[in-house]
Amino acid sequence: MKGLLYKDLLLSRKYYFVVFLYCMLFALIAVLMRISMICGNLSDNKEVVESLSRNMYILRYTPGAAMLIAFINDGGTDYSDIRSGWLLFSRTTALRPEKLVGARFVFKASALTAALIFSLVYMIVFGLTGGDGITPGMLRNIFSVYFLSIAVSFFATALALVFRKKQISQIICVGTVGVAGLLLTTLMIVKLDKIDASKDFDLLDFLKGEFSGIINYILPAAAALFVISAVLSYITSVKALKRREG
Amino acid sequence: MKDIKNAIEIKDLTKKYDGFTLDNISFNVPKGSIMGFIGQNGAGKTTTIRLMLNLIKKDSGSIRLLGLDNAENENEVKSQISAVFDELPFHEQINANQLSVILSDVFDSWDKKTYFSYLDRFSLPRKKRFGEFSKGMKMKLQIAAALSHGARLLIMDEATTGLDPVVRNEILDIFLEYLQDEENSILLSSHITTDLEKIADSVTFIDRGRILLSGGKDETVETHGIIKCGKNEYKDIDKADIVSARLTDFGAEVMINDREKAVKKYSGLTIDDTTLEEIMLFYVRREKGEWK
Numbered sequence: 373m374k375g376l377l378y379k380d381l382l383l384s385r386k387y388y389f390v391v392f393l394y395c396m397l398f399a400l401i402a403v404l405m406r407i408s409m410i411c412g413n414l415s416d417n418k419e420v421v422e423s424l425s426r427n428m429y430i431l432r433y434t435p436g437a438a439m440l441i442a443f444i445n446d447g448g449t450d451y452s453d454i455r456s457g458w459l460l461f462s463r464t465t466a467l468r469p470e471k472l473v474g475a476r477f478v479f480k481a482s483a484l485t486a487a488l489i490f491s492l493v494y495m496i497v498f499g500l501t502g503g504d505g506i507t508p509g510m511l512r513n514i515f516s517v518y519f520l521s522i523a524v525s526f527f528a529t530a531l532a533l534v535f536r537k538k539q540i541s542q543i544i545c546v547g548t549v550g551v552a553g554l555l556l557t558t559l560m561i562v563k564l565d566k567i568d569a570s571k572d573f574d575l576l577d578f579l580k581g582e583f584s585g586i587i588n589y590i591l592p593a594a595a596a597l598f599v600i601s602a603v604l605s606y607i608t609s610v611k612a613l614k615r616r617e618g
Numbered sequence: 619m620k621d622i623k624n625a626i627e628i629k630d631l632t633k634k635y636d637g638f639t640l641d642n643i644s645f646n647v648p649k650g651s652i653m654g655f656i657g658q659n660g661a662g663k664t665t666t667i668r669l670m671l672n673l674i675k676k677d678s679g680s681i682r683l684l685g686l687d688n689a690e691n692e693n694e695v696k697s698q699i700s701a702v703f704d705e706l707p708f709h710e711q712i713n714a715n716q717l718s719v720i721l722s723d724v725f726d727s728w729d730k731k732t733y734f735s736y737l738d739r740f741s742l743p744r745k746k747r748f749g750e751f752s753k754g755m756k757m758k759l760q761i762a763a764a765l766s767h768g769a770r771l772l773i774m775d776e777a778t779t780g781l782d783p784v785v786r787n788e789i790l791d792i793f794l795e796y797l798q799d800e801e802n803s804i805l806l807s808s809h810i811t812t813d814l815e816k817i818a819d820s821v822t823f824i825d826r827g828r829i830l831l832s833g834g835k836d837e838t839v840e841t842h843g844i845i846k847c848g849k850n851e852y853k854d855i856d857k858a859d860i861v862s863a864r865l866t867d868f869g870a871e872v873m874i875n876d877r878e879k880a881v882k883k884y885s886g887l888t889i890d891d892t893t894l895e896e897i898m899l900f901y902v903r904r905e906k907g908e909w910k
Contacts, residue, residue, distance in 0.1 A: 375723025382712050457707030464671050466697035467724050616675040 376475035377482075380449055387447025388483065391439060392490075399435040399494045406431075406501045425502070432498050432510065436491025437517050443487045444525040446480060450532035459536065459613075469613035473529070473606060480525045488518045519598050526605035533612035622685035625649045625771050625803030626670070631679035633665055638827060640665050642679070645822045645832040650800035652793060654814030654835065655807040656898055657824035663807040666824070667775045670805075671701055684770055697726065700764035704776040706756040710749030714742060714759065725767035736762035740788075754785035761789060765796060772796070772804045778813050786810075790817050811894035815839075821894060823901060830901045835894070842897050843877040843889040846870075851887060859883070862904045870908075873900035 409415070409424050453459045462472055491514050492506075499505045626647035633640040640662045647653040657663050668674045670681055672688050681688040683695045708717060714737055722728040737744060740758040748756065757777060764772060772793075778786045794817055796802050808814060814821060814835070822832040831838060845855065848869040859880060861873040873892065874880045880889055903909045 373723065375720040378716070378723075379709075379712070379720045382716055383709060452709060456709045457703065457705055458709060460673070461701075461703075461707035462724065463673055464696065464699075464701035465724050466693045466726070468693070616672065 373471065373475045373478065376472065377479050380446065380476065380479040383449045383452055384447035384483070387445075388443070391442040395435045395439040395442075395490070398438070399498075402428075402431040402435065403494075403498055403501055406498060410502060432495060433491075433514065433517075436487070436494050436514060439487040439490055440484060440514075440517050440521045443480075443483050444521050444528060446483060446525075450476075450529050454532065454536045459533075463613065469610045472613060473533075473609040476529050476609070477526055477602075477606060480529070481522055484518060484521050484525060487521075488514070491518075516594075519594075523598055523601040523605075526602050526609075530605040530608040530612070533609045536612070622649055624682075625651075625684055626653075626805060627680075627682040628666070628670070629680045631666070631669060631681060632677045633669060633674070634677055635665075638662070638665075640669070640827045643824070643827070643829045644679075645829060647803055647805055648820070649803055650797065651819035652797055652804040652806060652817055654811070654818035654821040654894070655805055655824065656809065656811060656814060656821055656894065657807075658809055658898070658902060661824045662827040663824060664775055665827075667701070667773055667805075667807060670773060671696075671699075698769060699771040699773060700767070700769035702757075702760050702764050702772065702774040702777045704779050706748060706751070706760055708748055708759075711747060713747055714744045717748075717759075717763065721763060721767070727768045729766050729768065733762055733766035736765060754781050757781055757785065757789065761792060765792070770801055770803070772802075772806075774804065774806045774808075776807055776809070778806075778808055778810055786813060793817055809898075811898060815894050823898060825902050830904075831897070838897065839892060839894065841877055842873060842875055842892045843880060844892050844896065845872040845874060845880070845884065845887050845889050847872065847887055855884065862900045862906065863908050864900070865908050865910050873897070 406428065409421060409428070414420050414424070492511075495506050495510060495514065499510075624646040626645075628646070629644045631640065631643045638660075643662075643666065645653075655663055655666070665674070669676050670683060670688060672692055684698055686695050688695050712720070718728075718730055718733055721733075722730065734744075736742075737759075740755075740762060742751075742755055742759055742762070748759070751759065761777070778789060781789070790813060793804055793806070797804065806814065806818065818835045820833060821835045821838055823830040842861075846869070847855070852863065852870040852872065855872055859874050859876065861875050863873070864871040873896065874889070877889060
C-alpha cells in the first residue's frame with residue numbers, strides 16, 4: 373500500500389500545506405488576541421475581558437475544525453485520479469479494488485488524524501493562554517467533528533467513484549444537496565437557538581437535555597452510524613471499481 | 619503458458635450499443651507474434667480492447683488471453699498483460715522516479731532496474747514532471763512502464779498515433795526486441811498502417827464492428843492487388859473478383875482479393891502490388907462498389 377499512499381501524498385501535499393498555513397496563521401492570531409486580552413491594557417477591566425472571552429469562545433475550535441473540514445477534500449485527488457486516466461489504468465492491472473480503496477481511506481484518515489492532532493495542540497495552547505485548559509466537553513466536540521469529517525471524506529470518495537463518468541458539476545450538485553440536507557436535518561434536530569455560546573458548550577450534555585429519554589443510546593448510536601457509514605462507503609467504492617460499464 | 623498456441627483468442631464476440639454493434643467478431647493472435655489491429659476511427663478497435671481488458675461487459679462470445687478466460691481469471695490475466703493507451707494515464711504532477719515507487723505497489727513483479735534502463739535508453743528525465751513531457755516522451759514513458767513488470771502480452775490502443783516518425787521507429791524497434799522472447803506477444807491497434815507494415819506478423823481489419831480480414835500480413839498483402847485499367851477494360855472485369863473500384867477520369871483502380879486467380883483471368887492487365895493502407899481504403903468502401 374506504500375506506493376499508493378505515496379501517490380496520494382504527492383498529489384495532495386500542496387493543498388494540505390496551504391490549508392495548514394492558513395489554519396496555523398489563524399491559530400497564531402487567535403492565540404495572540406487572547407494573550408493581548410488577558411495580559412494587555414484591557415486586563416484590568418473584568419467585565420470587558422469576560423465579554424470578550426464569551427465572544428472568543430468559538431475561536432477555541434475554529435482553526436482546528438476548519439482544518440478538519442478542509443482536509444475532507446484532499447486537494448481533489450479522487451477527481452484527479454479519474455481525469456488523468458489513472459483509475460482506468462489501475463483497472464487494466466491486477467491491482468485489487470479493495471487495495472485501491474483501502475489506500476485512499478487510510479490516507480484520508482491519516483490526514484484527518486494529523487488535523488485532529490493540530491486541533492488538540494492548538495486547543496491546549498489556546499486554553500493555557502487563558503488559564504482555563506481543556507475540558508472533556510471540548511475534547512468530545514472536536515472528536516465529533518473528526519469522526520464526522522472521516523465519514524464525509526469516505527463518502528466523498530465513494531461518490532466520486534460511483535459518478536466517475538458524470539460531469540464534475542453534477543457530482544458537486546449531488547454533494548452539495550447531500551451536505552445541505554445533512555446540515556438542515558442537524559439544525560432541525562439540535563435547535564441551535566437553545567445553545568448558549570457563552571458557556572462551555574458540550575454537544576453530549578446538550579443532547580442529554582434535548583433527548584433525555586434516549587440519551588443512553590446516543591453515543592453507541594453515533595458510533596454505530598459512523599462505522600456503518602464508513603463500511604458502506606468502502607463497499608460502495610469497491611463495487612463502483614468492480615463495475616463494468618454496460 | 620508454454621503450452622498455449624494463441625496469446626489472444628476471440629470468438630463470436632458481440633457488444634451492442636445504441637448506434638454501434640461489435641458484431642460477432644473472431645480472431646486469434648498467435649503467441650510470439652505481433653498483430654496489427656487496423657480500422658478507421660469508430661470501427662470498433664477500442665471497444666474490442668476494452669472488452670479484452672474486461673473494462674466493459676460483453677453481450678456474448680468468449681475472450682481468452684494467454685490461455686485464460688479474461689473475466690473468470692481476471693487478476694491472473696491482468697498480472698501478465700500491459701495496456702498502453704494513446705494518452706498518458708499518470709498524473710501530470712509526478713515524475714519518473716516517483717512513478718517507480720507507485721508502480722512497485724501496483725505490480726508484484728515490478729522491475730525497477732529494467733524501468734530505469736528504459737528511461738536512460740529513451741533519454742527520459744527522472745525528475746521532470748510528466749506535465750512538461752512532450753507527446754513522444756509520454757508514450758516512451760508508458761512503454762517503459764509497460765515493459766518493466768514482465769508482461770507477456772502488450773495491448774496497445776493507438777499507441778503510435780500522433781508521434782513523429784523518429785519516435786515511432788524507436789518504439790517499433792523496442793517492440794521487435796520485446797518479441798525476441800517467443801513467449802511475448804503484442805496486439806497493436808492503429809490506423810497508421812505503415813507502422814504495421816514494418817513490424818506486424820499478422821493483421822486484422824475491422825470496420826463498423828465487423829472483421830473484414832484476418833490473417834498473415836505478407837499473405838494478405840500478396841493475395842491482394844490493384845488493377846489499373848481503362849474504362850472499357852474495367853467493364854470486362856467480373857464484379858465478383860472486385861473488392862471495390864476507385865473511378866478516375868481515365869479509368870479505374872480496381873482492388874482484387876485473389877491475385878493468383880486474377881493474373882490468369884486478366885492476363886492482359888497489369889496487377890500492381892498493394893499496401894495495407896490501400897487494402898483498408900478499398901475494403902472500407904466495398905459496399906459502395908465504385909467510388910471516386
